[in-house]
Amino acid sequence: MRLLAAAAIALRELDDVLAPLGELFASAGHELYLVGGSVRDAVLGRLGNDLDFTTDARPEQVTRLLKGWADAFWDVGIEFGTVGVRKGEHLIEITTFRADTYDQVSRNPEVTFGDTLEDDLVRRDFTVNAMAVRIGPKGAEDFCDPLDGMSALLAGVIDTPATPEQSFGDDPLRMLRAVRFISQLGFELAPRVWQAITEMNDEIERITAERVRAELDKLICGEHPLEAIDAMVETGLAEHIMPEIPGMKLTIDEHHQHKDVYQHSLTVLKQAIDLEDGDPDLVLRWAALLHDIGKPATRRHEPGGGVSFHHHEVVGAKMVRKRMRALKYPKAVVSDVADLVFLHLRFHGYGDGAWTDSAVRRYVNDAGHLLDRLNKLVRADCTTRNKRRARRLQQNYDNLEKRIADLKAKEDLEKVRPDLDGNAIMELLGVPPGPIVGQAWRYLKELRLDRGPLSPEEAEQALREWWAARPENQG
Numbered sequence: 001m002r003l004l005a006a007a008a009i010a011l012r013e014l015d016d017v018l019a020p021l022g023e024l025f026a027s028a029g030h031e032l033y034l035v036g037g038s039v040r041d042a043v044l045g046r047l048g049n050d051l052d053f054t055t056d057a058r059p060e061q062v063t064r065l066l067k068g069w070a071d072a073f074w075d076v077g078i079e080f081g082t083v084g085v086r087k088g089e090h091l092i093e094i095t096t097f098r099a100d101t102y103d104q105v106s107r108n109p110e111v112t113f114g115d116t117l118e119d120d121l122v123r124r125d126f127t128v129n130a131m132a133v134r135i136g137p138k139g140a141e142d143f144c145d146p147l148d149g150m151s152a153l154l155a156g157v158i159d160t161p162a163t164p165e166q167s168f169g170d171d172p173l174r175m176l177r178a179v180r181f182i183s184q185l186g187f188e189l190a191p192r193v194w195q196a197i198t199e200m201n202d203e204i205e206r207i208t209a210e211r212v213r214a215e216l217d218k219l220i221c222g223e224h225p226l227e228a229i230d231a232m233v234e235t236g237l238a239e240h241i242m243p244e245i246p247g248m249k250l251t252i253d254e255h256h257q258h259k260d261v262y263q264h265s266l267t268v269l270k271q272a273i274d275l276e277d278g279d280p281d282l283v284l285r286w287a288a289l290l291h292d293i294g295k296p297a298t299r300r301h302e303p304g305g306g307v308s309f310h311h312h313e314v315v316g317a318k319m320v321r322k323r324m325r326a327l328k329y330p331k332a333v334v335s336d337v338a339d340l341v342f343l344h345l346r347f348h349g350y351g352d353g354a355w356t357d358s359a360v361r362r363y364v365n366d367a368g369h370l371l372d373r374l375n376k377l378v379r380a381d382c383t384t385r386n387k388r389r390a391r392r393l394q395q396n397y398d399n400l401e402k403r404i405a406d407l408k409a410k411e412d413l414e415k416v417r418p419d420l421d422g423n424a425i426m427e428l429l430g431v432p433p434g435p436i437v438g439q440a441w442r443y444l445k446e447l448r449l450d451r452g453p454l455s456p457e458e459a460e461q462a463l464r465e466w467w468a469a470r471p472e473n474q475g
């Protein structure tokens with residue numbers, strides 16, 4: 001069993017933290033187990049610094065045991081039976097055996113504790129998350145797997161300890177967790193799990209937006225988000241979480257390149273992921289998946305027989321704002337994703353490669369801090385099978401990025417400001433603070449975007465001409 005061997009090696013490397021912890025609990029007469037995602041990830045060779053444990057000791061006893069040993073300590077989860085500590089680089093959470101469901105936030109703040117490890121494991125969400133390793137004075141000592149999570153792990157299957165209907169009835173969030181593990185682990189749902197989600201997906205509406213969002217974040221940032229999104233759509237779960245995603249299935253794109261806008265969006269998501277520099281980029285991934293959600297609502301059949309989606313970027317950005325706000329995403333994430341959706345057609349507005357200095361300045365200025373992501377999004381948004389067209393678009397992207405780099409070498413493209421500030425404008429025109437100053441400022445900024453940096457004399461001259469041409473200053 002190679003996987004188990006991998007786990008044994010991973011755990012041996014943790015001996016210097018596991019053994020002293022095991023010693024502490026054993027000498028106080030308590031059991032301690034590494035459990036849940038930590039055991040699963042150790043077997044898969046992907047264990048990080050977060051370690052989850054379970055114990056028969058009550059939270060106050062755990063607190064007493066750990067206080068002198070840990071480098072830092074927090075007890076925000078204590079009413080749910082969890083005590084958290086940091087030891088060196090490890091973030092450790094120790095939870096007392098559970099004898100109720102894990103639906104902590106929305107329905108069940110009263111936690112009841114269990115007496116045995118088995119009580120705890122059988123209440124966990126999936127069998128792959130219900131394995132434990134007994135920790136004693138020598139570190140990892142024994143592997144406990146009463147629900148045969150190892151077979152499910154080896155087969156790559158997400159299944160529930162009890163029947164899925166019972167499990168999802170206790171905590172409907174588990175339906176979304178199941179799909180999120182497809183993304184993180186590349187596993188499949190057991191047929192009975194798939195079936196149960198198909199039948200009970202509307203129950204997810206009982207769950208708070210915060211819990212849903214936490215799972216969605218992990219889903220979209222996993223290694224296999226396309227498969228997970230597809231499972232969410234095909235089981236009907238997406239209809240209750242983000243109906244805009246299945247909504248894209250109804251609409252064929254204008255070039256008839258794809259079965260539907262939904263398939264195109266999944267491809268764009270995949271291509272955007274391929275362009276990431278390192279860590280998963282939540283904002284880029286959402287923007288790639290949602291960039292065309294305005295299409296179904298804006299589809300028009302044109303008299304000549306074609307289809308158009310005018311202003312779908314405007315409608316799409318609005319839809320993104322509404323949905324992501326409802327899911328309680330932080331303001332900055334909502335506005336970044338919506339802005340990218342709004343800007344995703346900017347690139348095409350400039351025709352085939354005719355990037356004037358003014359067009360480059362405007363593109364960079366409008367993208368602001370999203371420039372790098374916008375470049376990736378527009379590059380990813382090319383899914384044509386017409387090789388010549390794809391090559392031409394590719395050259396156009398390369399050309400744009402080169403033009404941006406060239407112009408950046410000459411001007412401070414990041415912070416395009418008018419060549420005169422508010423004070424200089426007031427002095428020159430002899431006006432007090434007021435709306436006129438704002439109008440003059442915007443005029444000069446437009447001029448700056450069109451023509452690049454102006455000398456002070458040129459800027460003053462331009463401002464005087466603008467002022468003289470105003471109706472109230474004529475005659």
Ligand SMILES: Nc1ncnc2c1ncn2[C@@H]1O[C@H](COP(=O)(O)OP(=O)(O)OP(=O)(O)O)[C@@H](O)[C@H]1O
Nearest residue numbers: 036037038052102103123124125129130171173174
């Ligand atoms: N809603 C739930 N129902 C039942 N068990 C749960 C539930 N949420 C968490 N668990 C249990 O607690 C463990 C830790 O949960 P957590 O959400 O941190 O996921 P994880 O498996 O550790 O994955 P990750 O660390 O990638 O989020 C799970 O492995 C599972 O055993």
